[in-house]
Amino acid sequence: MAHIQLKNISKTFGNHTALTGLNLDIADGEFFVLLGETGAGKTTTLRMIAGLEKPDEGQIFIDGADVADWGAAERDVALVLQQYSLYPRYTVRENLEFPLKPKIRRIEPDEIKTRVDRVARTLRIEHLLDRKTDRLSGGEMQRVSIGRAIVRKPRVFLMDEPLSALDAKLREALRTELKNIQMNLGQTFLFVTHDQIEAMSMGDKVGVLNHGRIVQTGTPYEIYNNPRDTYVASFVGSPPMNLIDGKLVNGRAVMAPLNFELPFAGGAKTSGATDGRPLVFGIRPEDVYLESGAPVEARVHDVENHGVEKILTLRIGDAMLRATVPARTDVEIEQPVRFAWDPDKVVLFDKGSGISLRHAG
Numbered sequence: 001m002a003h004i005q006l007k008n009i010s011k012t013f014g015n016h017t018a019l020t021g022l023n024l025d026i027a028d029g030e031f032f033v034l035l036g037e038t039g040a041g042k043t044t045t046l047r048m049i050a051g052l053e054k055p056d057e058g059q060i061f062i063d064g065a066d067v068a069d070w071g072a073a074e075r076d077v078a079l080v081l082q083q084y085s086l087y088p089r090y091t092v093r094e095n096l097e098f099p100l101k102p103k104i105r106r107i108e109p110d111e112i113k114t115r116v117d118r119v120a121r122t123l124r125i126e127h128l129l130d131r132k133t134d135r136l137s138g139g140e141m142q143r144v145s146i147g148r149a150i151v152r153k154p155r156v157f158l159m160d161e162p163l164s165a166l167d168a169k170l171r172e173a174l175r176t177e178l179k180n181i182q183m184n185l186g187q188t189f190l191f192v193t194h195d196q197i198e199a200m201s202m203g204d205k206v207g208v209l210n211h212g213r214i215v216q217t218g219t220p221y222e223i224y225n226n227p228r229d230t231y232v233a234s235f236v237g238s239p240p241m242n243l244i245d246g247k248l249v250n251g252r253a254v255m256a257p258l259n260f261e262l263p264f265a266g267g268a269k270t271s272g273a274t275d276g277r278p279l280v281f282g283i284r285p286e287d288v289y290l291e292s293g294a295p296v297e298a299r300v301h302d303v304e305n306h307g308v309e310k311i312l313t314l315r316i317g318d319a320m321l322r323a324t325v326p327a328r329t330d331v332e333i334e335q336p337v338r339f340a341w342d343p344d345k346v347v348l349f350d351k352g353s354g355i356s357l358r359h360a361g
């Protein structure tokens with residue numbers, strides 16, 4: 001069990017800044033996902049918590065204790081990596097026993113057997129216990145790697161893209177399993193990924209990291225429905241949120257190409273509520289729907305079939321808008337259609353800073 005806090009962490013490699021003023025608060029027993037593009041600083045964050053890298057500035061606390069002077073072993077964290085770190089000439093059982101064998105742990109052989117068998121049951125790899133690990137599939141190897149972490153009951157699990165080398169089907173299956181395992185163990189998991197679907201489906205909380213800074217932390221629901229800025233809005237969601245330029249006119253936010261306006265409620269902190277102020281309208285593709293008699297006309301520019309749904313690209317003058325519609329929707333490219341959207345779901349952003357007016361206050 002562990003509560004992890006990172007306070008104002010910065011890290012530079014040479015003249016490259018990997019992390020800037022990073023703050024994280026991961027509650028005991030939480031499944032926290034750190035989501036970010038390649039190079040955002042995810043692995044560096046994990047390595048610092050694990051004690052493999054030192055921050056230039058800031059502090060890391062585990063259960064309230066500043067761990068600056070603690071070595072990796074004292075921190076008692078388990079790191080699971082994308083590449084499986086298994087001993088290939090040993091069996092699965094030997095691999096799982098390995099973390100329990102060091103004399104310093106003083107674990108009795110009976111207890112080792114009980115723990116290994118229990119972990120093998122949890123991960124459904126009992127039938128593989130006597131097999132050498134170089135005779136396993138990728139998914140099986142990753143299960144064993146996770147098993148090696150679980151078996152020694154660490155305080156914290158740190159997982160660095162553990163599913164990204166697996167094929168899509170296996171990834172989906174292991175997502176669910178890992179989430180179940182975490183709920184059963186009730187332990188703190190910090191899971192790092194660049195895959196927003198993984199983040200949204202597994203995380204109790206998600207922290208979005210962009211260029212070494214946390215841009216937003218929240219539940220998957222908050223991140224998806226109330227993105228703090230246009231970066232989060234376009235990074236999370238597939239297809240991403242439509243972002244369409246508009247401006248402030250006579251106290252109303254006006255989106256010219258779609259002939260749409262909203263009362264402007266940009267609060268005090270967003271000062272500069274002056275006419276002509278550039279804004280961005282954010283509309284999720286699933287909030288756009290086709291309807292004869294709807295106010296705006298478009299041409300169908302593209303149709304992508306996704307089985308249960310279709311993703312349409314609609315062209316309105318120079319503007320493009322994605323719409324997720326039921327698969328039964330019968331449309332052809334270049335067909336004229338009329339569409340509307342749910343006005344309550346529209347998110348307004350300040351174009352200059354990219355920040356949502358809901359977050360700006």
Ligand SMILES: Nc1ncnc2c1ncn2[C@@H]1O[C@H](COP(=O)(O)OP(=O)(O)OP(=O)(O)O)[C@@H](O)[C@H]1O
Nearest residue numbers: 013016018036037038039040041042043044045194
């Ligand atoms: N030891 C190092 N020396 C120099 N630069 C480094 C070192 N480790 C990381 N970096 C740089 O710091 C930045 C953050 O790296 P990091 O590995 O934390 O990103 P990441 O989000 O985990 O990326 P990925 O998803 O590609 O693994 C990158 O630009 C990387 O090149």
